[in-house]
Amino acid sequence: MPLVPVLMKLREVALLYQDRVTTTSTKQNIGRIICHENVxxxxxxxxxxxxxxxxxxxxxxxxxxxxxxxxxxxxxxRMMDQYVLLLQNVLQSDAVLNVxxxxxxxxxxxxxxxxxxxxxxxxxxxxxxxxxxxxxxxxxxxxxxxxxxxxxxxxxxxxxxxxxxxxxxxxxxxxxxxxxxxxxxxxxxQGGFPVLTVRRSAPSANSLYVTQQRYLTDPSLVSNDRWQIPINWVLSTDPNFSNTMPQFWMPAVSSASAIDIPGLSQAEWYVINKQQTGYYRVNYDDENWQALANVLARNHNLIHLLNRAQIIDDAFNLARNGRLDYRYAFEVSRYLINETDYIAWGAANAAFNYLDVVLSGSPAYQLFQQYVLSITKPLYDRLGFNVTSEDEHVTAFHRNIILNLNCRYGNEDCVYTAQNMLEQVINNSISISPDTQNVVFCSGLRGGSAENFNFLWQRYLDSQDSSEQSILLNALGCTSNSTLRNFYLNQVIAEDSAVREQDRHTILVSVINSSPAGTEAALDFVIANFDQIQRSVQGLTGTTNILNALANRLTTAAHSTKVSQIVFYVCVMMM
CATH class of the missing domain: 1.10.390.10 (Neutral Protease Domain 2)
Structure with a gap:
């Protein structure tokens, strides 16, 4: 088929790469977008x-x-390894009844x-x-x-x-x-996707009993949707994850099936859905969850990397909606102290981000922070802030996860190093990798320093590079100074705003994600200025990004009451 010349019009941030200025994330996004548009x-x-x-x-x-x-x-x-994280992310939004x-x-x-x-x-x-x-x-x-x-x-x-x-x-x-x-x-x-619940028919049997139902975040809801589901498996006696062809097809006409698996009775553990190629979740019986936790702690490389990510993501999400005791999710996650690959940590980071939101302010929050710091310590010591030319492409993403968790949860060395690096940047004594700038700038702003904020704000005003501007906009929301935070929020709607319309939603998203105090301030700002915000950000996309960021951070009854004000306003506007 002959190629036909086409014209693609892209924003600078989606097209232009500059060494030592553009982040690895933006570089990857540029490659992905160009390929997407050519497809x-x-x-x-x-x-x-x-x-x-x-x-x-x-x-x-x-x-x-x-x-x-x-x-x-x-x-x-490693884009196809990273694809598993993309899949896991969309499983979240695809788990509501009316999708x-x-x-x-x-x-x-x-x-x-x-x-x-x-x-x-x-x-x-x-x-x-x-x-x-x-x-x-x-x-x-x-x-x-x-x-x-x-x-x-x-x-x-x-x-x-x-x-x-x-x-x-x-x-x-x-x-x-x-x-x-x-x-x-x-x-x-059909909307949504299935969850398979898998049990051994009996301890000595060579068969599994499998049921399917639609997976919904709200477990009180019921759907009769069924799918033809491709199923494959790996046994501990032969841990070969390479062949992803289905070994069994679950019919849509039935919600339950028995699968005969020779040698199952001799297997210590088993895994369903090799390399998470199937678009579904898997819930095991307690014995197999514990067996998986044990083998991961003993020798995690026996299980394929993509299935390690799957096990973490499934365990924490099943626990999140009451299908699995959180004990097993944390048992599985203990092995992460030995995990060195970004993909598995990407799955863990998503789980920890959710728990950070729901546990914040509770008696368990400090214990949770201490646990995360303990299992990330080996990687923090190994990766640190020093970016090298020998780093893998995905190491930039991995380092950001580890540094963000450690600086956010109070690792004193992380906080001190980040703040010291920002001071050196202000004094023009060092330049730092764009891949670590966000965590360095954000940590330097959490102390509430007006000097640090003003320096980074002026740097944004002076910058002509869209990638650098994006880093700075995401970092500036981290300030804990309420006066400066309000100044920054008002850049969304100010007539003389220095921020381009298509970038203004980033201001609110960065403040929302910065801290619980930032979330509260941003929510109050959105309620008070919703009409102006809609007119000031770039149409539906900007508003949607803001509301999605809020939805991921709001957990209390007080939040629900405040959100109802936005809903009421939207309903009035539609009348």
Whole structure:
């Protein structure tokens, strides 16, 4: 298929990279966005969905290939390992009862805009990744070639995709239990995703009893949705995680199945969903959770890295909504003191961020902070603040997690080092890596110093680099000085604001995420100025980012009462 020249218009922060100024995160984002937009030459331009009901045919494939394609060109970035963290993140937003499915009707312009969300991008990309694994990469590739060639310059619907994939499957040496269309129909037209509850049929039996139900954050809610689910497993007696083809398909017509697994009775532990290729959660019986915690503590490398991340994410989320005792989640997490890979720590960081919010102000909060400091100490000592040219690409993300947790939770060495580094920056005696600037600047502002704030604010005003501006905007919200915080918040709505409209939502997001006091101040500011904020940030996207940040931080009845004021205002405006 010939390439057609296209014109892409991007913001500077999504296109321009400058060594020693641009963060690794922004650099990765630039590569990802460029790849994403190029993928649209095929999925979106050459072949277009017949209507916005099928937005995922564009954005799901672009999301998948932005990572898969970048991984082929820059394997050291480990984009397909990082994809598991993306999948885990979208499982959070996809776990509410009224979430839209991948395929859903749209009729109005506002509904069209609403389709460009995490379901169309990250969920659809994750389901496409699952499809690649249950079909095999070769069949998946051959099917897409057929789909694109057959339908070029035309409008398509999902059945045309399924037909091409089915033909490629039929021409291969592989087979699956149902037609591709039958499987994908449920995954694309039902919202949410399943959780598998897995039990040994008996201690000495060679079979598992598996049930499926829709996973919902609110466990009091019930849904009758079911899926055809690709299942595979690993036993402790043969810990080989490489083959991700399904070993069993759970039917959608039944909520329970028995799976015969030769040798299961001799296995100390087992893992379902190799490399978390399936878009679902797994809950085990208490005995297997404890066995997994034991093997992780003893030799965590026996379990594949992506499954270590899966085990952490599943355990803490299942505990979060009462499906699992938190004891087992923390038992699993004890091994992290020996974990050196970013992917597993990315999953743990998401879990710890949630607990930080809900435990803040409680008697258990100090114990939680001490626990996190204890298991991060080896990595803090190893990574520190010193960025080297030998660092892996993902080390920048890993270091940020460890430094943020340690400085936020009161590691004296971390706080002192960060504040000392900021003083040296102010005195022009050192320059620091852009990858550590946020934690250094943020720690330096938590003490409430007006001098530090004014220096960084002036640096923002003087900066001509969008990447540096982004770092500074995210850091300035960390100030604990209420007067300076109010000045900063008012930059969102001030007529003479020095911050560009498309960046103003970052001010509120940074204050919300800075501390409990910052969250309270930002919430009060949003309630008092909601109408002005909507007009001052860049449309729906900016407002959505602000409200999402608040939603992740509000936990009390008092917060609920305050939020109702925003809801009331929105309802009045819509009348």
């Amino acid at each position: 649209h030459m095929w999925f979106g331009n050459e072949v277009s969905p017949v209507q916005w009901t099928y937005t995922w045919l564009n954005e799901g494939f672009a999301n998948f290939f932005e990572n898969y394609g970048t991984d082929l060109v820059l394997p050291e970035w 839209n499915p991948m395929t859903h009707p749209v009729y109005t312009p506002s509904q069209v805009i609403g389709t460009f969300n995490s379901v169309a991008y990250q969920k659809s990309g994750s389901v496409i990744r699952m499809m690649q694994h249950f079909l095999t990469p070769e069949v998946f590739r051959n099917g897409l070639i057929l789909y694109l060639n057959r339908n070029k310059r035309t409008s398509v619907t999902p059945p045309l995709l399924y037909q091409a994939l089915q033909e490629a499957l039929d021409q291969s040496n592989h087979s699956i239990n149902w037609p591709v269309a039958t499987i994908m129909e449920r995954w694309t037209t």
